[in-house]
Amino acid sequence: MTDLTPGTDAVRRHDPAVRGFASDNYAGVHPEVLAAIALANGGHQVAYGEDDYTAHLQDVFRSHFGEKAEAYPVFNGTGANVVALQALLPRWGAVIAAESAHINVDEGGAPEKMGGIKLLTVPTPDGKLTPELIDQQAWGFGDEHRAQPCAVSITQSTELGTLYTVEEIRAIAEHAHQHGMLVHVDGSRLANAAASLGAPLRAFTTDVGVDVLSFGGTKNGLLFGECVVVLNPEKVRNIKFLRKTSMQLASKMRFVSVQFEALLAGDLYLRNAGHANAMASRLEAAVRDIDGVTVVRPVQANAVFAILPREVSERLQKRYRFYFWNEHTGEVRWMCAFDTTEADIDAFAAAISEEMGRS
Numbered sequence: 641m642t643d644l645t646p647g648t649d650a651v652r653r654h655d656p657a658v659r660g661f662a663s664d665n666y667a668g669v670h671p672e673v674l675a676a677i678a679l680a681n682g683g684h685q686v687a688y689g690e691d692d693y694t695a696h697l698q699d700v701f702r703s704h705f706g707e708k709a710e711a712y713p714v715f716n717g718t719g720a721n722v723v724a725l726q727a728l729l730p731r732w733g734a735v736i737a738a739e740s741a742h743i744n745v746d747e748g749g750a751p752e753k754m755g756g757i758k759l760l761t762v763p764t765p766d767g768k769l770t771p772e773l774i775d776q777q778a779w780g781f782g783d784e785h786r787a788q789p790c791a792v793s794i795t796q797s798t799e800l801g802t803l804y805t806v807e808e809i810r811a812i813a814e815h816a817h818q819h820g821m822l823v824h825v826d827g828s829r830l831a832n833a834a835a836s837l838g839a840p841l842r843a844f845t846t847d848v849g850v851d852v853l854s855f856g857g858t859k860n861g862l863l864f865g866e867c868v869v870v871l872n873p874e875k876v877r878n879i880k881f882l883r884k885t886s887m888q889l890a891s892k893m894r895f896v897s898v899q900f901e902a903l904l905a906g907d908l909y910l911r912n913a914g915h916a917n918a919m920a921s922r923l924e925a926a927v928r929d930i931d932g933v934t935v936v937r938p939v940q941a942n943a944v945f946a947i948l949p950r951e952v953s954e955r956l957q958k959r960y961r962f963y964f965w966n967e968h969t970g971e972v973r974w975m976c977a978f979d980t981t982e983a984d985i986d987a988f989a990a991a992i993s994e995e996m997g998r999s
């Protein structure tokens with residue numbers, strides 16, 4: 641079969657004009673990424689990452705993260721985190737992370753169950769660790785009764801829509817390394833951080849001492865796919881074995897790799913992330929002056945967190961999808977994606993205003 645002309649018995653079952661604010665994962669695939677997948681289709685390529693697209697991807701990642709970088713495409717973000725963290729720890733090791741970290745809250749215990757990893761968590765005001773906060777868990781070195789803190793994991797941009805500065809990450813990496821710990825960045829939204837900081841990706845990873853990262857693609861316009869990126873190959877080894885035993889080795893890897901090429905060979909990663917960030921800023925500006933709505937966290941990436949009367953949120957949820965972040969306080973999270981439009985924001989802000997007016 642050589643003719644791959646599209647034709648399908650499938651039926652469109654959704655309205656592509658409908659967009660919500662629940663998650664950047666609700667968005668579809670960026671057309672340039674879909675085009676890249678089609679480009680990589682047809683013919684046969686060696687499976688399990690020995691294909692031409694994955695080979696070239698190494699150069700693409702090196703152009704962003706430096707000559708030593710090694711890229712290992714995986715299926716999803718939980719998998720990327722579990723693979724990367726396992727590489728940092730011996731069997732008796734533990735990872736220090738913010739209490740709000742995705743690895744702690746939203747991965748169904750996968751780091752513990754699949755990776756056998758002990759998480760040592762610290763409450764933070766804004767989703768960000770600091771050297772002082774790390775010290776709340778960085779103790780007991782050499783004591784066999786305590787899981788040994790061997791790594792620090794931070795998220796950039798954070799689960800709370802906040803951002804580490806370049807200097808904050810440098811300070812964390814220096815502090816971790818002084819204690820003999822390695823540094824992992826959950827970069828599910830690393831592109832949003834690059835866009836917001838106006839800095840190259842390596843400026844707040846490779847250049848400040850990060851050892852390994854989970855680089856996100858799905859939230860930034862890919863069909864699926866994340867990448868474990870090793871920045872310090874002297875210290876972070878054997879990812880290829882851990883990826884397979886962690887069930888993250890894609891046989892048709894060319895289709896994951898070519899998506900990352902589409903994202904990173906040019907500036908698509910920045911266009912998408914910058915747009916999503918700009919939409920979050922637009923939303924914040926639009927709701928800031930609505931009486932009874934309080935934006936409760938700094939808007940530094942593509943998320944807006946707000947508190948408003950619960951009954952208003954519940955009425956709004958009948959019109960737009962979004963989640964309660966904290967059922968107890970009534971805090972809600974509104975996420976923007978690469979395909980959120982200005983008209984979406986304006987209509988949503990008008991709906992918030994209208995529902996507030998009915999209260």
Ligand SMILES: Cc1ncc(COP(=O)(O)O)c(C=O)c1O
Pocket residue numbers: 716717718719742743795798799826828829858
């Ligand atoms: C901070 C963070 N890390 C990782 C992930 C990736 O998770 P998944 O396993 O759903 O791809 C997410 C997704 O929501 C996330 O927000």
